[in-house]
Amino acid sequence: MKLQEARQQFISNWGAFGTHWGINRTMAQIHALLMISPDPLTQDDIMAQLDISRGNTNMNIRELINWGLVDRVILHGERKEYFTAEKDIWKVVRQIVKERKKRELEPMLQLLDKLEDVEGDKRDKQVKAFTDVVSGIKKLGKQADKTLDVMIRAEESWFVGSLMKLFR
Amino acid sequence: MKLQEARQQFISNWGAFGTHWGINRTMAQIHALLMISPDPLTQDDIMAQLDISRGNTNMNIRELINWGLVDRVILHGERKEYFTAEKDIWKVVRQIVKERKKRELEPMLQLLDKLEDVEGDKRDKQVKAFTDVVSGIKKLGKQADKTLDVMIRAEESWFVGSLMKLFR
DNA sequence: TTATATTTTCAGTAATTTTTGAAAATTCAA
DNA sequence: TTGAATTTTCAAAAATTACTGAAAATATAA
Numbered sequence: 001m002k003l004q005e006a007r008q009q010f011i012s013n014w015g016a017f018g019t020h021w022g023i024n025r026t027m028a029q030i031h032a033l034l035m036i037s038p039d040p041l042t043q044d045d046i047m048a049q050l051d052i053s054r055g056n057t058n059m060n061i062r063e064l065i066n067w068g069l070v071d072r073v074i075l076h077g078e079r080k081e082y083f084t085a086e087k088d089i090w091k092v093v094r095q096i097v098k099e100r101k102k103r104e105l106e107p108m109l110q111l112l113d114k115l116e117d118v119e120g121d122k123r124d125k126q127v128k129a130f131t132d133v134v135s136g137i138k139k140l141g142k143q144a145d146k147t148l149d150v151m152i153r154a155e156e157s158w159f160v161g162s163l164m165k166l167f168r
Numbered sequence: 169m170k171l172q173e174a175r176q177q178f179i180s181n182w183g184a185f186g187t188h189w190g191i192n193r194t195m196a197q198i199h200a201l202l203m204i205s206p207d208p209l210t211q212d213d214i215m216a217q218l219d220i221s222r223g224n225t226n227m228n229i230r231e232l233i234n235w236g237l238v239d240r241v242i243l244h245g246e247r248k249e250y251f252t253a254e255k256d257i258w259k260v261v262r263q264i265v266k267e268r269k270k271r272e273l274e275p276m277l278q279l280l281d282k283l284e285d286v287e288g289d290k291r292d293k294q295v296k297a298f299t300d301v302v303s304g305i306k307k308l309g310k311q312a313d314k315t316l317d318v319m320i321r322a323e324e325s326w327f328v329g330s331l332m333k334l335f336r
Numbered sequence: 337t338t339a340t341a342t343t344t345t346c347a348g349t350a351a352t353t354t355t356t357g358a359a360a361a362t363t364c365a366a
Numbered sequence: 367t368t369g370a371a372t373t374t375t376c377a378a379a380a381a382t383t384a385c386t387g388a389a390a391a392t393a394t395a396a
Contacts (some may be wrong), residue, residue: 221386
């Protein structure tokens with residue numbers, strides 16, 4: 001397969017993949033494009049390569065910067081801003097995990113704390129079913145929270161090595 | 169907090185949570201409702217409690233059944249079908265992991281295999297950047313694939329126990 | 337069988353999300 | 367400063383996704 005075709009396929013599939021994970025298609029495509037681009041790109045490069053509007057490009061780049069997946073780069077003597085993405089996939093995954101933990105897991109755990117001490121007789125089937133499910137989720141969520149904390153701090157070699165031992 | 173309010177909050181938040189993970193709101197809400205319901209419910213119960221149409225209810229129940237998260241139940245001497253959801257959150261998570269692995273991770277790995285052997289000189293910066301990223305993702309993906317396989321087969325106690333040791 | 341209860345389908349509609357593009361704001365070289 | 371280059375904003379339009387409700391299909395009791 002030729003490079004150009006392979007790049008297109010990668011970008012398009014990474015975009016489709018994103019939509020299954022609550023990330024919008026364009027944002028995932030910009031991320032894909034920047035990951036496979038050896039040099040930083042300008043907003044106009046991205047617009048041209050993905051054939052999308054200036055506004056769309058700008059908003060999604062900004063969102064990628066918020067997620068910590070893309071950085072602004074100032075190039076010596078250039079007026080325009082350039083953008084670049086982390087290319088080490090392990091670092092990318094860690095960054096995504098870190099953000100999603102903060103944005104989703106932590107608020108969910110807070111909610112569960114509130115919901116767990118619902119009024120009513122634990123003998124009531126309805127009350128029991130509810131609190132059992134809520135505490136189960138809370139327990140698993142707390143475990144996940146701790147595990148992810150360690151993972152976020154870990155080096156790739158350490159993590160993969162440990163997992164290898166654990167999971168053969 | 170009163171049970172009814174807590175249930176409402178749980179259902180509504182579980183729905184919002186789902187949308188961040190590529191699952192539609194209603195499907196996640198039906199799942200939430202069934203998880204906290206001690207007894208199986210009919211389609212009409214679900215329609216009434218979530219205030220949604222028959223068609224919507226039916227389609228999303230079927231989808232939940234496809235995901236292996238909800239089961240049809242025939243109740244002795246009853247004409248109507250009843251539905252129930254797995255309440256052990258560890259089993260729920262394992263089932264979701266299993267499905268997503270099959271639906272997303274495996275096809276992605278197949279694609280990466282194809283994309284990895286792109287034509288062209290490895291000295292070419294463009295080619296190198298592309299293949300480096302693709303092989304990096306493939307490597308991590310394969311590791312994840314193996315790890316998840318073991319997780320799917322594991323008992324909760326084994327998994328949590330091992331993680332505890334590993335991650336303090 | 338037949339009648340009735342129940343489930344499923346799906347075209348049309350509604351709601352939500354994404355994208356555009358032009359105007360406003362900002363930046364920076366001269 | 368000024369003004370051209372560049373970035374940002376955001377109302378409106380387009381695209382996508384989800385939902386409704388009634389008709390069709392299916393299942394079951396009599």
